[in-house]
Amino acid sequence: MTNFWILTVVSSLCVVTAQANRCPPTDDDRWKEFRDSCYFFSERSTTWRSAKESCSENGSHLVDILSWEENEWIHQRLNSYRYYEDYYIGATDQQHEGLFIWTNSGDALEYGNWNDGEPNQHLGTPENCAEIDTRSGRWNDIPCDIVMRFICKRPITRK
Ligand SMILES: [Ca+2]
Ligand SMILES: [Ca+2]
Numbered sequence: 001m002t003n004f005w006i007l008t009v010v011s012s013l014c015v016v017t018a019q020a021n022r023c024p025p026t027d028d029d030r031w032k033e034f035r036d037s038c039y040f041f042s043e044r045s046t047t048w049r050s051a052k053e054s055c056s057e058n059g060s061h062l063v064d065i066l067s068w069e070e071n072e073w074i075h076q077r078l079n080s081y082r083y084y085e086d087y088y089i090g091a092t093d094q095q096h097e098g099l100f101i102w103t104n105s106g107d108a109l110e111y112g113n114w115n116d117g118e119p120n121q122h123l124g125t126p127e128n129c130a131e132i133d134t135r136s137g138r139w140n141d142i143p144c145d146i147v148m149r150f151i152c153k154r155p156i157t158r159k
Pocket of ligand 2: 118119120121122127140141142
């Protein structure tokens with residue numbers, strides 16, 4: 001009988017949790033919700049390719065930023081973490097130099113928030129992956145093997 005009640009209570013809690021958390025729950029609360037998407041802000045730093053794989057492993061993709069509003073929300077969120085380094089986003093021109101696409105969709109960027117003079121393939125060094133600057137919210141192309149934090153995105157799960 002006791003086991004039955006424990007099972008009942010645990011089951012009820014699971015149902016409540018599933019409905020309340022439309023973004024995946026994490027111990028450290030790294031998933032955040034904005035409009036129709038969930039965003040994961042990593043604490044771990046890694047290369048762009050490894051970041052892309054990490055997002056894929058948790059059912060998401062490296063973030064594609066499609067509007068000023070979305071970029072500004074991410075910018076504010078980054079500032080709230082008070083970790084003043086940059087984060088990888090999903091834009092890359094690894095396939096065709098100078099043509100940045102979003103890695104999840106393959107679409108060319110329509111909205112962009114590049115910093116002045118970026119993307120610039122600085123000094124001829126291959127800079128084929130994009131980062132967002134925590135302080136300004138603006139973007140820069142950098143070498144893909146630099147290790148830094150990253151942002152994943154996935155659609156909200158509707159119950
Ligand atoms: Ca490039
Ligand atoms: Ca650059």
